[in-house]
Amino acid sequence: MQDDISFLSRGRSGQLGQRSVAGIATVAVHLVALLFLFSSHIDVEPERTVSIAAFDVSAGGADHAEARPRNVEPDPVVPTPVILPPPPIEIPTLNLMRVALMDVPATPDGGGGIGIGTGGGCSLTAQIQEHLRGDDIVMAHVAALEQDSMSVANVLPIWKAGWEPASERISEAALADLRVAVRRVLDASPAACRLQQQKGPRFVYLPAASQTAVLAFGSGQWTWQDVADGDAVPAALPQPTIADAGRKRIQLPDFGATPDATSRVASLRLRWFGE
Amino acid sequence: MTHLKKKLGLGAAALAMAAIPAGMASASSHREAPAITKSPKVDNTDVYMFRSYEAGREGYVTIIANYQPGELPFAGPNYYTMDPDALYEIHIDNNGDAVEDLTFSFQFDNELRGGGLALNIGGKDITVPLRNIGQVTSAQDPELNEFETYSLTLIEGDRRSGSRSNVTQSGGTARFFKPLDNIGRKSIPDYDAYAQPFIYNVQIPGCSNGGRVFVGQRAEAFAINLGETFDLVNYVPIEGDSAPFANDGGGFPGGITQDRNNDDLVGAANVTSIAMEVPIDCLVGNGNGVIGGWATASLPQARLNDPTPTYERPTVDGGAYVQVSRLGMPLVNELVIGLDQKNLFNHAQPTQDGALADFVTNPTFPAILDILFRDAVNSTLGTDIPDLAPSNFPRSDLVATFLTGIETLNQQQTVTASEMIRLNTAVDPTPAANQSSLGVLGDDLAGFPNGRRPGDDATDIVLRVAMGRLCYPVPINGQDTDLGLCDPGDAPVGNVPFTDGAPISARDLSATFPYLITPIPGSPDEARDDRAARPARP
Numbered sequence: 001m002q003d004d005i006s007f008l009s010r011g012r013s014g015q016l017g018q019r020s021v022a023g024i025a026t027v028a029v030h031l032v033a034l035l036f037l038f039s040s041h042i043d044v045e046p047e048r049t050v051s052i053a054a055f056d057v058s059a060g061g062a063d064h065a066e067a068r069p070r071n072v073e074p075d076p077v078v079p080t081p082v083i084l085p086p087p088p089i090e091i092p093t094l095n096l097m098r099v100a101l102m103d104v105p106a107t108p109d110g111g112g113g114i115g116i117g118t119g120g121g122c123s124l125t126a127q128i129q130e131h132l133r134g135d136d137i138v139m140a141h142v143a144a145l146e147q148d149s150m151s152v153a154n155v156l157p158i159w160k161a162g163w164e165p166a167s168e169r170i171s172e173a174a175l176a177d178l179r180v181a182v183r184r185v186l187d188a189s190p191a192a193c194r195l196q197q198q199k200g201p202r203f204v205y206l207p208a209a210s211q212t213a214v215l216a217f218g219s220g221q222w223t224w225q226d227v228a229d230g231d232a233v234p235a236a237l238p239q240p241t242i243a244d245a246g247r248k249r250i251q252l253p254d255f256g257a258t259p260d261a262t263s264r265v266a267s268l269r270l271r272w273f274g275e
Numbered sequence: 276m277t278h279l280k281k282k283l284g285l286g287a288a289a290l291a292m293a294a295i296p297a298g299m300a301s302a303s304s305h306r307e308a309p310a311i312t313k314s315p316k317v318d319n320t321d322v323y324m325f326r327s328y329e330a331g332r333e334g335y336v337t338i339i340a341n342y343q344p345g346e347l348p349f350a351g352p353n354y355y356t357m358d359p360d361a362l363y364e365i366h367i368d369n370n371g372d373a374v375e376d377l378t379f380s381f382q383f384d385n386e387l388r389g390g391g392l393a394l395n396i397g398g399k400d401i402t403v404p405l406r407n408i409g410q411v412t413s414a415q416d417p418e419l420n421e422f423e424t425y426s427l428t429l430i431e432g433d434r435r436s437g438s439r440s441n442v443t444q445s446g447g448t449a450r451f452f453k454p455l456d457n458i459g460r461k462s463i464p465d466y467d468a469y470a471q472p473f474i475y476n477v478q479i480p481g482c483s484n485g486g487r488v489f490v491g492q493r494a495e496a497f498a499i500n501l502g503e504t505f506d507l508v509n510y511v512p513i514e515g516d517s518a519p520f521a522n523d524g525g526g527f528p529g530g531i532t533q534d535r536n537n538d539d540l541v542g543a544a545n546v547t548s549i550a551m552e553v554p555i556d557c558l559v560g561n562g563n564g565v566i567g568g569w570a571t572a573s574l575p576q577a578r579l580n581d582p583t584p585t586y587e588r589p590t591v592d593g594g595a596y597v598q599v600s601r602l603g604m605p606l607v608n609e610l611v612i613g614l615d616q617k618n619l620f621n622h623a624q625p626t627q628d629g630a631l632a633d634f635v636t637n638p639t640f641p642a643i644l645d646i647l648f649r650d651a652v653n654s655t656l657g658t659d660i661p662d663l664a665p666s667n668f669p670r671s672d673l674v675a676t677f678l679t680g681i682e683t684l685n686q687q688q689t690v691t692a693s694e695m696i697r698l699n700t701a702v703d704p705t706p707a708a709n710q711s712s713l714g715v716l717g718d719d720l721a722g723f724p725n726g727r728r729p730g731d732d733a734t735d736i737v738l739r740v741a742m743g744r745l746c747y748p749v750p751i752n753g754q755d756t757d758l759g760l761c762d763p764g765d766a767p768v769g770n771v772p773f774t775d776g777a778p779i780s781a782r783d784l785s786a787t788f789p790y791l792i793t794p795i796p797g798s799p800d801e802a803r804d805d806r807a808a809r810p811a812r813p
Contacts, residue, residue, distance in 0.1 A: 125683055155720060155752040199759025201751065203683045203720075205701040210333075212703050214720065219748070220757035 122193030124185070124224050125217075129204040131185045132215075138181050141174035143208040155203070155214045158182075159227050178215075186228040194225040303497045303605040303733065305344030308617035311600055316358040317572035319602040320344045320546055321497050322365075324568045324696045325728040326704035326721065327552055329787045333704055335486065336558055337788060338379075339550045339729070340365050340570035340602075346456075346492065346545035349797040352405050354456035355492065355547055356423050357383040360592045361574050363549060364434060368567040368695065369560035371687030373625040376560055378430040378437070381490065381549055383453070385423050387586060392420040406455065411463050414452040414472065423453040425490060429480055435596070440480040442488070451475055454491040457545070459798025466793050474788065482557035493548040493791035494541070494806070496729045497605070498779035500531070501539035508647055510537075512738065514772040520813045528655055531776035535811045538777035542795070542807045550789035555700045563688040565680065567695040569603035569625065598622050603695035604677050604724070605733040610640050610741075611677075625693035628678070632692070635677055636669030641741050652768070660767050665743035667765035672745040675760055676724050684715070685725040698726030707781040712813075716740075718750040729790050730781030735774045743769030782812035 132138050145156070146169060157164045163179060166172040186194055204215040217227065303321045306312045323339040342363065346355050357363065362382060366375035391402040409418030426449055427442040441449045454473045457466050474489045503509040515530030517523050522532070535542060549570075558566050576594030584590065601621050602608070611634045612620045620631060641664035649663050665672075680686035680697040687697065705711075705721040712732040714722025716739060723731035724740075743766020748755035763769060785792050796802045 157752055157754050157756075160754065160756070200682060201756050201758070207701070212701055214702065216751055216756070219755075220759055 122189065122196055124189055124193050124196075125202045125204065127189070128182055128185045129206070132178070132181055132204060132206055135177075135181050137177050138174075139206065139208055141170070141177060142206045142213045144174075145169060145208075145213055155216050158204075158215045159217045160219050161222070161226075163230065183228060186224055189224070191225075194228055195223050198222050198224070303499070304602045304608050305497075307608045308621050309614075310618040311621055314358075314574070314599060315343055316356075317361045317363075317574060317600050318342060318344055319570050319572055319600040321605060322568065322570045322602050322696060323727050323729050323790075324566075324698050325726040326555075326698070326700060326702065327788065328704035328707055328710075328721075328728075328781075329790075332552065332788070334484075334555055335552045336555055336566070336698065336700060337550065337552045337790065338365050338568060339548055339789065339791065341493075341495075341497075341546045341548050342572065342600075343547045344544075345540070346495075346547065346794075347797075348457065348545055348795040348803055349459075351458065351797065354406065354458065354797075355545075356385050356421075357381075357425070357453070357490075357547065358574070359383050359385055360578075360590070361572050362596055363570075363572050365549070365551065365570050366434065366568065367558055368625070368687075369558060369562040371562065371565075371567070371689035371691055373567070373628070373691040373693035373695075375434055376431070377558065378434040379442070379551060380428040380430055380434070381425050382428075383423060383425045385421060387421050388417075388419060391586070407458065407462055410461070411455055412469060414454070419455065422455075425451050425453060427451065427477070427488060431481075442477050442479050445476045445478060445485065447478075451488065451490070456492045457794040457796045459796050460802060461798065463796075466796065470793070479553060479557055482554050484554045484556075486554060486557075487550075487552040487788055489548070489550045489789045491548065492545050492794040493789065494794050495544045495546045496541060496779060496784055496791050497734075498538050498541050498732060498777040499734045500537045500775035500777040503537075504775055508644065510776065511651075512644070512648070512773050512775060514774050519774075519778065520811075526772070531774060533774070533776055533778040533811065533813070535778070535809065537775065538779075541777070541779060541783070542809055545794040546791075548789060548791055550791070552788050559700055564700045565685055565687045565697055566700060567603075567625075567687065567693070567697050569601060569695040571598050571602075572600040573598045598624075605727065606737045607677065607694055610737070611635060611638060613639070625695055626691070628693045632678070635673050635694075638670060638673060638741060641665060641743075644742065663742070663768050665746065665761070665766040665769065667743075667746065667761040670761075672740065672743065672758075672760040675758075676740055676745065681724070681758065681760075684720065696727055697724075707784075707786040710781040712778070712780040716744060716749055718753065720751070728781065729784050730779060732779050734777065738773040738775065739769075739771075742766060742771065742773055745769075778811040778813065780811070780813055 156170060158175075158178060159182075163175065166175055198218055199221055201219055202217045204217065206213045206215065304318075305320045306315070306318060311318045319340060319342055321339070321341040323337070325337055327333060327335040327337045340363070342357070343355050359382070362380055364381070365379045367377040368374060369376050392408055393400040393402045395401075403420060406421045407416075407418050408420060410416075411418055415422065428439050429442050430437040430439050432438060443449045444451070452473060454470045455463065457463060463469050470491055473491055474487055476485055477488050478485050500510065510531045511527065511529045513527035513530040515524060515526045515528075515532040517525030519533045524532075526532075531537065573596040575592040576597050577592065579591040581588065581590055599621060601623065603625075608617050608620050612631060613634060616631060616634070623631070645663040649660065652658065652663060653660055674692065675681050677694055678692040679690045685697040685699040702721050702725060705719055707730070709719075710728065710730050711717025711719035711722060712730055712735075713719070714728075714731045714736055715725060716736060722728055723733055723736055727733065743761065745758055746761035746766040747763050747770045748757045750756070783792075784790055795806045
């Protein structure tokens with residue numbers, strides 16, 4: 001800049017003088033501009049980038065630069081481990097996929113018919129169903145049945161540790177014809193099939209008119225021989241083959257004959273554990 | 276799995292329960308496995324299968340497969356279309372070999388009207404950001420910017436290699452429309468009237484009679500006290516009234532009572548339903564009339580994300596279809612399968628269920644309830660029960676319920692233990708007015724677990740069965756009947772009325788196909804509030 005000024009001052013007079021003034025003015029303007037630019041930034045601190053985590057809404061109006069990070073989550077509490085001994089688990093010796101069929105001999109099914117699942121190799125349930133469907137007298141009784149308003153599924157218990165008595169839904173005459181038809185099938189079946197242990201009810205489905213009557217035979221453990229024997233007490237059945245060792249038996253408290261009627265807890269205990 | 280068995284304790288139980296995804300969308304099988312949470316469009320949430328109980332339709336079976344859990348009614352602008360790259364399928368096994376004999380396969384397509392409706396803005400045609408730009412009243416309404424269609428294929432035999440034929444509308448058209456989701460009353464003032472035409476009468480190849488199909492948004496019908504259940508069962512899970520809705524506090528002290536407010540899904544969320552009604556004769560084949568059913572969703576093996584996606588092709592998909600979601604019985608993958616195997620279950624075929632049988636024969640959920648509540652139960656009742664969980668191992672009652680069916684009730688002629696819903700088509704349907712929400716436990720043989728109806732309270736039923744209810748006699752026409760599966764001594768609290776307090780019944784729903792009711796509208800707020808406040812109908 002000094003060189004520029006000295007050059008200008010050594011310049012020829014007149015034109016050179018005008019040039020000198022213009023040059024000096026231009027430089028001066030530039031200097032002022034530069035000073036202005038510098039001065040506009042000197043006194044202001046650069047804006048800080050504030051992390052979202054540093055933003056504290058509860059401080060309201062506080063300087064962001066002074067806001068503290070807020071704890072958005074409490075420190076996790078490590079749960080105290082409680083180690084309980086695992087309960088004894090029975091390891092079945094049979095293929096797990098046959099658990100539900102372990103009392104059913106693996107013989108070819110004689111034909112289930114609509115509605116019947118496997119009743120075992122003998123398929124007495126299926127045979128009875130087939131026979132009843134072909135019995136015109138029985139089916140006439142079925143068609144005359146009124147839908148039971150008590151049971152939404154329209155199930156008729158027929159035999160449960162004994163032949164069921166007549167009711168509003170089914171007459172004694174109809175039951176008698178049913179018994180005859182069932183016994184006909186049982187009398188013609190092998191003894192081994194009649195003695196095959198059944199677990200739970202067996203349902204027989206008889207479609208008639210616009211509905212299907214469902215007849216229920218049995219409950220718990222029973223055999224078709226029990227049915228053939230009529231009202232005889234079912235014979236004692238062998239225990240299940242799965243080992244019972246290690247299975248805990250619950251000791252139920254003795255509630256006595258007269259629970260506190262005002263105690264809801266006592267009534268619950270009687271209802272759930274005293275039956 | 277071995278180390279988990281050895282670590283049965285509060286810590287392990289707490290971790291197991293805490294690891295289960297919580298929140299609105301986790302129920303029958305909603306977001307139930309880690310992998311499926313990444314793909315909500317193909318997340319199978321519920322499957323229902325039952326004899327149709329609409330008057331005059333008793334000769335049909337209705338199958339409903341729900342997808343996309345926890346649909347928020349107000350989730351615009353895209354709402355809930357189905358994945359056009361996926362296969363949504365319903366499978367039927369009618370001979371008991373755990374292999375599908377029939378598959379109904381749905382494929383979806385989304386299309387922009389004319390490449391996208393546009394408005395002339397300042398002399399330029401600019402496409403709009405909405406699915407509708409005015410009121411919508413029909414399938415191809417001109418106000419619709421985007422419409423969704425699907426095709427339906429019947430596959431006989433193996434789902435990928437079997438013989439294929441189109442299910443068509445009565446007029447022969449093989450293309451079906453899916454209605455727009457219930458955006459709100461300004462867009463769709465009368466959603467029932469709008470959605471009704473989307474129930475199609477269809478011709479099913481090989482069936483002498485036709486059927487019906489509907490695919491669209493419906494209100495969620497799976498009742499569950501979701502948040503609290505997965506918060507380590509943060510309530511007393513035993514009926515607090517002397518009977519449901521008795522409002523007398525005469526049940527278990529502090530026990531939860533039935534209230535719609537306990538439910539996190541019904542009245543709060545929607546779901547996308549695939550509903551079919553098929554003649555019974557078309558389904559039973561040469562079996563004994565008991566059919567097994569389950570639903571799946573499959574995606575192509577490979578997906579490449581396109582850095583320059585288009586509407587038609589946001590990704591590039593290819594390869595063989597891989598099953599990514601599967602559901603038959605409710606709550607299996609939710610509460611039965613271990614967290615480490617949930618992804619596997621979703622990918623497994625029923626024929627592979629033997630590898631996961633331990634979860635059924637030796638379930639953890641009853642043991643978890645025992646850990647959580649044994650002390651409280653004993654102190655409340657003054658008892659000294661050492662273990663609330665049933666002790667009959669293997670759990671033959673659960674095997675019968677979930678894997679084989681109950682003999683002569685819903686067991687197929689040939690049984691291959693596998694997880695699916697089993698329906699005995701010989702059992703007459705119960706009219707909606709008479710249905711028991713407890714199904715078989717409520718003296719209603721037409722209900723769960725003999726098939727599953729929308730009004731069956733599957734949560735309460737599964738809770739009770741898990742704790743040994745079937746070890747006690749069940750009522751059959753009012754008579755207590757021993758199912759012969761286990762003994763009362765095996766289940767010390769098996770006859771306790773376990774419940775999550777979230778009720779559902781057939782009276783809350785429709786008595787006509789597709790049985791699930793109008794979806795909750797996204798707008799106005801008052802409409803949503805009204806649905807949330809709608810009381811349960813016992």
